[in-house]
Structures are given as C-alpha cells and as structure tokens.
Amino acid sequence: MTYGMIATWEMAYDGLQKGLAHLKNSGTAADALEKAICAVEDEPTFQSVGYGGLPNAQGVVEMDSAYMDGNTFQLGAVAGITDVKNPIKVARKLSHEKFNSFLVGAGATAYAKEVGFTMTEMLTEKAAQAYQERLKAMAESNLSPYDGHDTVGMVSLDDTGSMVAGTSTSGLFMKRPGRVGDSPLAGSGLYVDAEVGGACATGLGEDLMKGCLSYEIVRLMKAGLTPQAACDEAVYSFDAELTKRYGKAGAFSLIAMNNTGDWGVATNVEFTFVVGNVNQEVTLYTARPDNQGGTIIQAQ
Amino acid sequence: MTYGMIATWEMAYDGLQKGLAHLKNSGTAADALEKAICAVEDEPTFQSVGYGGLPNAQGVVEMDSAYMDGNTFQLGAVAGITDVKNPIKVARKLSHEKFNSFLVGAGATAYAKEVGFTMTEMLTEKAAQAYQERLKAMAESNLSPYDGHDTVGMVSLDDTGSMVAGTSTSGLFMKRPGRVGDSPLAGSGLYVDAEVGGACATGLGEDLMKGCLSYEIVRLMKAGLTPQAACDEAVYSFDAELTKRYGKAGAFSLIAMNNTGDWGVATNVEFTFVVGNVNQEVTLYTARPDNQGGTIIQAQ
Numbered sequence: 001m002t003y004g005m006i007a008t009w010e011m012a013y014d015g016l017q018k019g020l021a022h023l024k025n026s027g028t029a030a031d032a033l034e035k036a037i038c039a040v041e042d043e044p045t046f047q048s049v050g051y052g053g054l055p056n057a058q059g060v061v062e063m064d065s066a067y068m069d070g071n072t073f074q075l076g077a078v079a080g081i082t083d084v085k086n087p088i089k090v091a092r093k094l095s096h097e098k099f100n101s102f103l104v105g106a107g108a109t110a111y112a113k114e115v116g117f118t119m120t121e122m123l124t125e126k127a128a129q130a131y132q133e134r135l136k137a138m139a140e141s142n143l144s145p146y147d148g149h150d151t152v153g154m155v156s157l158d159d160t161g162s163m164v165a166g167t168s169t170s171g172l173f174m175k176r177p178g179r180v181g182d183s184p185l186a187g188s189g190l191y192v193d194a195e196v197g198g199a200c201a202t203g204l205g206e207d208l209m210k211g212c213l214s215y216e217i218v219r220l221m222k223a224g225l226t227p228q229a230a231c232d233e234a235v236y237s238f239d240a241e242l243t244k245r246y247g248k249a250g251a252f253s254l255i256a257m258n259n260t261g262d263w264g265v266a267t268n269v270e271f272t273f274v275v276g277n278v279n280q281e282v283t284l285y286t287a288r289p290d291n292q293g294g295t296i297i298q299a300q
Numbered sequence: 301m302t303y304g305m306i307a308t309w310e311m312a313y314d315g316l317q318k319g320l321a322h323l324k325n326s327g328t329a330a331d332a333l334e335k336a337i338c339a340v341e342d343e344p345t346f347q348s349v350g351y352g353g354l355p356n357a358q359g360v361v362e363m364d365s366a367y368m369d370g371n372t373f374q375l376g377a378v379a380g381i382t383d384v385k386n387p388i389k390v391a392r393k394l395s396h397e398k399f400n401s402f403l404v405g406a407g408a409t410a411y412a413k414e415v416g417f418t419m420t421e422m423l424t425e426k427a428a429q430a431y432q433e434r435l436k437a438m439a440e441s442n443l444s445p446y447d448g449h450d451t452v453g454m455v456s457l458d459d460t461g462s463m464v465a466g467t468s469t470s471g472l473f474m475k476r477p478g479r480v481g482d483s484p485l486a487g488s489g490l491y492v493d494a495e496v497g498g499a500c501a502t503g504l505g506e507d508l509m510k511g512c513l514s515y516e517i518v519r520l521m522k523a524g525l526t527p528q529a530a531c532d533e534a535v536y537s538f539d540a541e542l543t544k545r546y547g548k549a550g551a552f553s554l555i556a557m558n559n560t561g562d563w564g565v566a567t568n569v570e571f572t573f574v575v576g577n578v579n580q581e582v583t584l585y586t587a588r589p590d591n592q593g594g595t596i597i598q599a600q
Contacts, residue, residue: 056407072546073510079379079480080404099446100476101506104380105405107356107478146399176400178407180379187487187512206401210373212487212515219516246372 004261004277005032007154008202008253010284011046012274015039019156020276029158030069030092033166037065037088040152041168044124048150050087052124053170055131056177061122063170066184067091070163070194076101077184080177081108085118088168091184093117105178122170134174146172151183153190153200155257157277163259165192165200165214172205181205187215196222197258199231203269204250211238217256217264227256227264228295235266236293253287266295304561304577305332307454308502308553310584311346312574315339319456320576329458330369330392333466337365337388340452341468344424348450350387352424353470355431356477361422363470366484367391370463370494376401377484380477381408385418388468391484393417405478422470434474446472451483453490453500455557457577463559465492465500465514472505481505487515496522497558499531503569504550511538517556517564527556527564528595535566536593553587566595 003023007016019036023029041050048054055061065087066077076094078087079102090112094101103111113119151169167183167190182188182205189205191214192198199217201208213234220230235254242249253267261277265287276282284300303323307316319336323329341350348354355361365387366377376394378387379402390412394401403411413419451469467483467490482488482505489505491514492498499517501508513534520530535554542549553567561577565587576582584600 073542074546075506075510080407097506099472099504099506100479102480102509103476103478104480105407105478107380107405107476111476111478172399176403176407176411178403178405178411179400180402180404185485185487186509187485187515191512204399206375206397206399209402209486210375212491212512215487215512215515216519219519242373246374 001159002261002278003157003159005156006255006257006263006275008273009150010272012040012152016274017282023158029156029162029164033154033156033164037166037168038086041086049152049168051122054127054173056175058177059131061170063087064184065091065168066190067095067166068190068192070192075186078108079104079180079184083119084112085120088166151202155198163192163194163198165190165198182208187212191215191218193218199256201254203252207250208252213254221258227258227262231256231264231266232294239268301459302561302578303457303459305456306555306557306563306575308573309450310572312340312452316574316576317582323458329456329462329464333454333456333464337466337468338386341386349452349468351422354427354473356475358477359431361470363387364484365391365468366490367395367466368490368492370492375486378408379404379480379484383419384412385420388466451502455498463492463494463498465490465498482508487512491515491518493518499556501554503552507550508552513554521558527558527562531556531564531566532594539568
C-alpha cells in the first residue's frame with residue numbers, strides 16, 4: 001500500500017496535510033486533491049490562488065483551474081472564470097463531460113452558477129488595496145505590472161493506485177482581462193497517467209506552454225526515468241532551448257510524482273514545494289537549479 | 301531550396317494555393333500561413349471556421365485560433381473570441397507578446413477591437429438558419445447537438461527554413477458558451493519546432509487535449525521518425541490507449557510536415573487534407589486508418 005501527494009509552493013502546506021490525512025484513511029486521490037486545493041483557494045492571504053487572489057488590470061479576479069484523472073485521461077478546465085469560490089470543483093465536475101469540458105470567460109462563470117457551485121466576490125479588501133497601490137506605482141514609474149504567477153499544482157496518488165492532478169490560480173497580477181496561462185492547459189500546466197505518474201507546473205505560463213513540460217515529464221517517467229531525472233531532463237533542456245531560441249526563459253518550476261509515490265522537482269528559480277507520502281509526513285522543501293543540469297533540494 | 305505547406309480538410313485547398321504561391325515567390329512561412337488561413341476564415345460556405353461558422357448554443361459564433369513560430373517557440377492564441385473577421389491575425393499578433401499572449405472570451409474580443417483588427421458580425425444568414433433548424437430538430441428528437449468540429453490547421457515551411465503552424469475554428473456546433481477545444485492549445489492543437497517540423501490536429505478537442513498529440517508527433521520527428529511514422533505512432537497508440545482507459549476515442553486527425561517538406565498524416569476516421577511543396581502542386585488527399593497501425597492515403 002502506498003499513497004502520496006506533492007504540491008507547488010509553501011502555501012500548499014496546510015492543504016496537503018488535509019489531503020494526506022484523507023489518503024491515510026483510504027480516501028480517494030480525487031477527493032484528497034480537491035480538499036487540498038480548496039484549502040489553498042479558500043485562504044485569503046494567498047495572493048495568487050482563489051479568494052484573495054490579485055486581480056487583473058481592471059480589478060477583477062479571474063481564475064484558471066484544471067483537473068485531470070490519470071485513470072481515464074478525463075480532463076476538465078476553466079479559464080477566466082469569476083465569482084466562483086472553488087474553481088477546482090468546477091474543473092473536476094467538467095472532467096466528467098464528454099463535450100464542453102473546457103469552458104472560458106463568461107460562459108465558464110455562467111456554467112458554475114447554473115450547476116449550483118458557490119458564487120462569491122473573490123476580490124478581498126487587501127487585494128483591492130494592492131491593486132490600487134500598483135496602479136499608483138505604475139503611474140509613478142516604469143514598473144512592469146506583471147508578477148505573482150504562483151499556481152498551486154498538485155499530484156495525488158491513493159492506495160488503489162488511482163492518480164489525479166489539479167491546478168488553480170488567479171494568474172498574473174494586472175494581467176489583461178481574459179489572459180490565460182499554462183495552468184488550465186493539459187500537457188503544459190498538468191498531466192497525469194495513473195500507470196506512470198503525474199506532473200504540474202508553476203511559473204510564467206506564456207513560456208511554460210511553449211514546452212508542454214508536464215506532458216514531457218510524464219512521458220520521460222513512462223520511458224523509465226525516475227521522477228527526479230524526468231524533471232531535470234525536461235526542465236533544464238527546455239530552459240536551455242528556449243533561452244537559445246527566444247533569448248530568455250521565464251521562471252518555471254515543475255513537480256512530479258510517479259505511481260509508487262516517488263517524486264521529483266526541477267526549477268530555474270528559487271522554489272518551494274511540499275510533499276507527503278506513506279513514509280513521510282508533509283514536508284516543506286526548497287529547490288533551486290545547480291546549473292549543471294540538476295536540482296538542489298533541501299528540507300526546511 | 302525547399303518550401304511547403306500542409307493543411308487539414310479540403311476546405312483549405314484554395315487557401316493553400318494562395319499560401320504556396322507566396323512561398324514560391326520567396327514569401328515567409330508566416331505570411332503564407334496567414335494568407336492561407338484567412339482565405340478559409342473568409343469563405344462563408346465553410347461552416348466550422350470564421351465567417352459562416354456555426355454558432356454556439358446561444359446562437360453566437362465563438363472562435364478559437366492559435367499561431368506558433370517554430371523558430372522562437374512564440375505562441376499566440378485566442379479562444380471564445382467573437383466579432384473578429386480573422387482570428388488567426390489576432391493570434392499571430394499576440395505571439396509577439398511576452399505576457400498576455402493567450403486571451404479568452406470578452407477580453408480577447410476587447411483586445412482585438414482595441415488593437416484595430418477588423419470587427420464584423422460573423423453569423424451568416426445561412427448559419428443562423430442552420431441553428432434554428434438544429435434547435436427544432438433537438439426539440440423533436442433526442443439528437444446529439446454536437447458536430448462540426450473541423451478545424452483548419454496548417455504547417456508552413458519557407459525557403460529560409462522558417463516554420464510556423466496555425467489553427468482556426470468556430471468549434472463544436474451548439475457548444476456551450478465559452479467551450480474551448482484543442483485548437484488554441486499548444487501541444488494539442490498545434491506545435492512546431494523549425495529545427496524539426498510541425499503538426500496540427502482536428503477532431504474532438506475534448507479528446508485531443510487528453511493526448512498532446514501535436515507535441516508528441518514533433519517529438520517523434522525530432523527522435524528521427526519520418527512525419528508519416530511519427531503520425532502513425534502517436535495517433536494510433538493514443539487512440540488505442542484512450543479507448544482502453546476511457547471506453548471510446550472521439551474522431552481525431554493529425555497532419556505533420558518536417559523541415560525538409562516531407563509530410564505525414566494519421567486519423568481514426570475518414571479525413572481529407574491538402575499538401576503542396578517545392579516538388580508538388582497543391583494536392584487534395586483522403587486518409588483513413590488501415591486498422592493495423594498505418595494510414596491509407598489516396599490522392600484525389
């Protein structure tokens with residue numbers, strides 16, 4: 001018997017504890033992931049996911065989320081959705097649809113409302129204040145408006161061998177209305193095959209989607225690489241290739257877990273992530289590139 | 301010197317002739333592709349792309365398009381955009397943006413208007429009539445509302461070795477507002493690496509995005525496979541895997557061209573496509589699976 005979860009960023013710590021407790025009690029990978037991501041979405045102090053997320057250039061919190069079932073490859077996703085308390089729940093529900101499983105913009109919001117998901121204003125007072133301050137700072141200087149692309153991404157494995165992956169984000173602070181990053185895109189933001197493993201991404205979505213890194217990591221694991229070797233190979237070779245071709249690679253960080261609960265990570269920036277499995281309590285790690293094709297990982 | 305273009309569906313025939321004529325006169329792969337896709341978008345009798353495209357469940361023509369530059373991996377995409385004469389032009393323009401290069405819904409439409417692209421009502425009288433007839437037929441029987449997922453996808457190679465890929469579609473007829481398929485998604489609807497080749501998809505987007513087939517075909521070509529072998533390997537193995545895991549694989553068809561102008565195709569249904577290159581005038585082909593892992597291709 002084995003089970004485990006891995007997630008991007010320190011903000012996933014509490015959520016992962018809830019998810020792992022669920023797995024410990026023979027809960028499903030799917031429910032564990034939903035609980036864990038909802039915990040991140042619901043926490044107002046996290047400024048890049050769900051409630052409390054930073055708004056777009058018009059002051060509206062637009063969110064992206066995706067859910068993938070590694071047993072069936074079923075996928076559900078939303079992008080540019082507003083006023084929905086838990087985008088991951090909408091994505092999961094959509095994964096059961098044969099048609100219309102990826103919805104964007106006003107259509108996504110209308111669907112969530114129609115189906116009966118909890119709707120709420122997602123812009124907190126603190127996020128509104130950050131928005132006003134940024135507007136002021138932009139007016140005063142040549143400040144680049146964009147930052148805060150910290151997606152929560154998770155891979156979850158339960159003791160029946162089922163695997164799922166999910167992502168949730170409010171995207172780039174001050175993004176153009178309707179901007180979508182890699183998070184809701186299969187192959188870029190997430191990918192999972194329960195016979196192999198899963199992977200998720202966080203970072204500059206515009207660059208991540210140029211490389212389909214989540215798909216590539218799962219493919220490399222299928223070809224026999226460990227999760228760590230697969231992450232290193234996919235991330236650092238693409239970082240080098242994108243730098244060569246495009247001049248610069250944005251920040252990106254990938255996590256992976258295989259179907260035995262082993263895990264890996266690779267990143268071209270300082271990055272925190274959280275892991276727990278049958279052998280290990282939930283642990284916070286930092287990761288950074290060793291600049292020789294590998295990753296330096298330290299438990300906190 | 302070599303150049304070439306490949307495109308999904310017979311509807312691309314006239315567009316490909318325009319594109320190929322441009323390449324013959326040392327035009328760029330990018331301009332040839334834009335001309336060719338605009339020709340398909342502008343033709344009102346084509347019911348699944350651009351002007352004349354069939355509308356969503358609310359009678360609105362919502363379009364998806366993507367553009368990828370194989371030299372730099374730059375990507376631009378729109379989804380659920382309305383009232384824009386040529387979505388491929390918007391996608392190409394967005395590919396030059398470092399941030400906000402994938403826009404959806406009302407934000408995408410607002411961007412196109414702001415930047416000055418030609419805006420127009422995309423619902424033709426004929427498409428509106430087809431919509432009314434479908435509503436009536438659905439009220440009278442248990443007819444599945446969804447069909448017409450014929451995306452135009454193209455790969456273009458010019459005599460400098462530059463390669464680009466692009467897609468454009470109005471998506472599923474009677475789709476939910478905001479529904480997005482594979483067409484605007486890098487790795488699923490299209491992928492291109494000018495040092496290797498490119499690929500595009502058409503078919504049921506909900507299933508295509510489960511497999512990242514355009515990325516996989518380019519990867520297999522990079523590993524040394526011919527375009528035909530890469531298409532066969534990626535498409536038929538995923539068709540079998542999806543059928544095993546999910547019970548059924550929707551219709552999908554993939555085309556590919558490598559950086560020497562050789563091409564390939566694989567499909568799990570009857571499919572038409574168009575090819576032209578330095579050695580060959582624009583030719584219409586049909587393709588179907590041989591059910592032994594290969595593809596039967598016949599010139600028309």
